[in-house]
Amino acid sequence: MTNGMWKGRFSKATADLVQQYGESISYDWRLYKHDVAGSIAHARAQVKAGILTQDEFEQIESGLRDIEKDIDAGNFDFSIELEDIHMNIESELTKRIGAVGGKLHTARSRNDQVATDTRLYCREEIDTITTQVKELQVALLKKAEQYADAVIPGYTHLQRGQPVTVGHHLLAYVEMFARDIDRLTDARKRVNVSPLGSGALAGSTINLDRQQIADELGFDRVTTNSMDAISDRDYIMELLFDFALIGTHLSRISEDLILWCSSEFGFATLSDAHTTGSSLMPQKKNPDVCEITRGKSGRLYGNLVSLLTAAKGLPLTYNRDLQEDKEPLFDSIDTIKIALAVNAEMIADMTVNIEECKAAASDPMLLATDLADYLVKNGVPFRSAHELVGQAVAVAVESKTPLDQIDLTKISEHYGADASAVFSLETALKARTNPGAPSIENVKAEVARWKNTI
Numbered sequence: 517m518t519n520g521m522w523k524g525r526f527s528k529a530t531a532d533l534v535q536q537y538g539e540s541i542s543y544d545w546r547l548y549k550h551d552v553a554g555s556i557a558h559a560r561a562q563v564k565a566g567i568l569t570q571d572e573f574e575q576i577e578s579g580l581r582d583i584e585k586d587i588d589a590g591n592f593d594f595s596i597e598l599e600d601i602h603m604n605i606e607s608e609l610t611k612r613i614g615a616v617g618g619k620l621h622t623a624r625s626r627n628d629q630v631a632t633d634t635r636l637y638c639r640e641e642i643d644t645i646t647t648q649v650k651e652l653q654v655a656l657l658k659k660a661e662q663y664a665d666a667v668i669p670g671y672t673h674l675q676r677g678q679p680v681t682v683g684h685h686l687l688a689y690v691e692m693f694a695r696d697i698d699r700l701t702d703a704r705k706r707v708n709v710s711p712l713g714s715g716a717l718a719g720s721t722i723n724l725d726r727q728q729i730a731d732e733l734g735f736d737r738v739t740t741n742s743m744d745a746i747s748d749r750d751y752i753m754e755l756l757f758d759f760a761l762i763g764t765h766l767s768r769i770s771e772d773l774i775l776w777c778s779s780e781f782g783f784a785t786l787s788d789a790h791t792t793g794s795s796l797m798p799q800k801k802n803p804d805v806c807e808i809t810r811g812k813s814g815r816l817y818g819n820l821v822s823l824l825t826a827a828k829g830l831p832l833t834y835n836r837d838l839q840e841d842k843e844p845l846f847d848s849i850d851t852i853k854i855a856l857a858v859n860a861e862m863i864a865d866m867t868v869n870i871e872e873c874k875a876a877a878s879d880p881m882l883l884a885t886d887l888a889d890y891l892v893k894n895g896v897p898f899r900s901a902h903e904l905v906g907q908a909v910a911v912a913v914e915s916k917t918p919l920d921q922i923d924l925t926k927i928s929e930h931y932g933a934d935a936s937a938v939f940s941l942e943t944a945l946k947a948r949t950n951p952g953a954p955s956i957e958n959v960k961a962e963v964a965r966w967k968n969t970i
C-alpha cells in the first residue's frame with residue numbers, strides 16, 4: 517500500500533523494501549507525546565488564524581489526547597506504511613474524527629514538525645540528565661566528605677607523584693561533572709527554540725502566530741530563518757558531544773576504580789551488588805560496571821561521529837539523510853542515563869580502604885619534591901635542588917633504603933638537621949594551602965562549597 521498522506525501523484529505502490537528501508541516509526545514513536553503537544557499548539561493557532569472553528573479544534577484536541585492515552589497504554593498499532601510517528605498519529609486522528617483531522621496539517625510540514633518534536637524531546641531529556649549528573653556529583657561528594665583526610669598517592673603517568681587525599685581526588689570528578697552541567701545548560705538555550713511555522717522550508721502563505729505556538733510549548737523564542745530551522749541539527753550534535761564527554765569522564769572514573777579495586781592497589785572495595793563473579797574462578801570479584809562504562813564511552817563517541825558525518829555536505833534544506841539523527845540521539849540518551857544511574861549507585865556504596873591508601877602514600881619518595889622545596893627555602897635554586905634530591909633518590913634506589921633514611925648531609929651542606937621533618941605526610945599536606953591545593957582544610961572547604969552549590 518502507498519502512504520495515503522502523499523499518494524496523489526503516484527500510480528504504483530511503494531515497494532516493501534522501500535518501506536522497510538525508510539521507516540522511522542520503529543524508533544521515533546518515542547516522540548509521540550511531543551508530537552501530540554506540538555499538534556495541539558499548532559491547531560490552537562489555526563483557530564486564531566480562522567482555519568479551524570473552536571469546535572473543530574476541540575475535536576482535534578480530544579482526538580489527539582485519546583491517541584496519546586492509547587499509546588501510553590500500549591494500545592496503538594504503529595504501521596510502517598505510515599513511515600513515522602507524525603503520519604501514524606495524523607492518519608489515526610482522521611480515522612477517528614473524520615475529515616476535520618485533515619485540516620491539522622495546514623501550514624505545517626513534517627520538516628518543521630520533526631524538528632519541533634525532537635527539540636521538545638531533547639529539552640526534557642536535558643533536564644532529566646542534568647538531574648542525574650547532579651545525583652552522581654552528590655554521591656561523589658559524600659565520599660569526598662567521608663574520606664576528606666584519607667591520604668593517597670596522586671599519580672602522573674600512573675607512577676606515584678605526590679600525596680593528596682581521596683577527598684581531593686574525588687572532587688576532581690565533581691569539577692568535571694559541573695562543567696558537563698554547564699555545557700548541558702548552555703546547549704538547552706539553543707535547543708529551546710521553536711521551528712514550527714517554518715513549513716517544509718519556506719514558511720507558509722497561511723501565517724499562524726508562531727509566538728503563540730512557541731509560548732504554549734514553553735520555547736524561549738522562535739527560529740528566525742525557515743531554511744536553517746528545518747535543516748538545523750547542530751543542537752543534536754552538540755548534545756551528542758556533551759554526552760560523549762560525560763562518557764569520557766565516567767570512563768576515567770571507571771579506570772581509576774578498576775585500578776583501586778585491584779589487589780595491586782587495594783585502595784577501594786565495591787559492594788557485592790555492583791560487582792560480578794567468575795563462572796570459573798571462585799575468588800573473583802570483578803568491577804564489570806566500570807568496564808561496561810568504559811566500553812560504552814565508545815558508542816557515545818560513535819554516535820557523535822555518525823551524525824557529524826551524516827550531516828556533512830548536505831545541501832540546504834531538508835534531506836532524508838537527516839532522519840539518521842534519531843537513532844544515535846536515542847542511543848546516546850539511553851546509554852548515558854543508565855550509565856549515570858548505575859555509577860551514582862555504585863559510588864554511593866563504595867568503601868575506601870584507608871589503611872591501604874595510607875600505606876601507599878607513606879612511600880617517602882612521594883615527598884622528594886617537598887625535599888627540593890626545603891632546599892629552595894634554604895636558598896638553593898630549584899634546578900640545583902632538583903639535582904641534589906635526584907642524587908639522594910639514586911642512593912636510596914641503589915642501596916634499597918627508604919629516602920627518609922638516607923644521610924642527606926653527606927650529599928649537600930644545604931641540608932640541616934631539620935631536613936628529616938620534610939618526611940611527614942601531615943606537614944606535606946598542611947603546607948598545600950593555596951586555592952585548589954589538597955590541604956585537608958582546603959578539601960573540607962571545597963566539600964562545603966560544593967554542598968552549597970549542587
Ligand code: ARG
Pocket residue numbers: 540544599600626627630834836838839
Ligand atoms: N521521519 C522523518 C525524519 O525523521 C520526518 C520528516 C520527513 N520529511 C520528509 N520530507 N520526508 O526526518
